[in-house]
């Protein structure tokens with residue numbers, strides 16, 4: 001088995017900016033040079049398998065073959081017990097079209113309601129993450145992580161992505177959407193799968209303590225803006241922008257309200273779908289664009 005060493009270029013084979021951000025955070029202390037499939041312009045493969053392992057392998061192998069670099073993919077989802085494990089491996093499909101997780105969460109709610117599952121104790125669910133590391137030779141390794149919890153309605157919080165606002169992990173009272181990212185990373189399914197990956201593939205790479213970030217975290221803001229689905233997430237995003245302005249205002253090119261509104265106007269004129277109702281994330285992206 002070829003090993004990953006300090007400085008190895010590693011493709012994060014995902015097109016979900018929230019996931020890419022989380023995986024890059026997990027990898028950062030190990031000195032791997034992580035680049036996302038999107039950054040490399042790799043196509044998003046069709047997920048034709050029926051298991052997390054199958055789809056994780058398909059995504060990692062496609063990226064490794066296309067890039068000639070070792071690639072790490074995640075296939076994940078939420079399994080709702082009263083729905084016999086649905087949406088499971090089809091979690092992303094429930095948000096189609098438009099990757100709208102407001103709608104996906106509503107469907108989980110409605111299907112549980114049809115079964116009367118909201119009347120008793122909170123419905124239980126778990127997230128699964130399967131990571132696959134693939135080499136250009138086709139060699140692969142798989143790692144699985146899981147976190148159990150309960151579902152709440154209505155969704156709460158604007159952090160994270162996907163189904164985070166309706167999932168409360170065991171032992172917590174806040175949803176993943178309400179927790180600070182560090183709270184989610186301490187226990188998430190992805191972190192647990194990553195721990196297994198780390199034991200097998202990163203042994204011998206000394207972890208450096210995570211460097212405190214300095215300056216604007218534009219990648220984090222961009223990931224949040226591109227991912228959000230609900231009004232609460234937009235509100236949370238605006239709060240992050242305000243925090244960023246308070247801490248890193250010196251790095252903002254716009255220095256007064258007139259120039260900010262001017263930049264916002266330009267961003268609004270560039271919106272991709274001028275005739276359609278804008279989505280919450282369209283507004284978030286315009287606000288972020290106006291600040292840089």
Ligand SMILES: O=c1nc[nH]c2c1ncn2[C@H]1C[C@H](O)[C@@H](COP(=O)(O)OP(=O)(O)OP(=O)(O)O)O1
Nearest residue numbers: 014015016074075076077078091092161162163164
């Ligand atoms: O931590 C999570 N918090 C909330 N929701 C989550 C999480 N982890 C997975 N999920 C849900 C949403 C996601 O869209 C779907 C995975 O679908 P999945 O095909 O693996 O990912 P994706 O299509 O979003 O990105 P990609 O395939 O390019 O990696 O499950």
Ligand SMILES: [Mg+2]
Nearest residue numbers: 015016047092
């Ligand atoms: Mg996918």
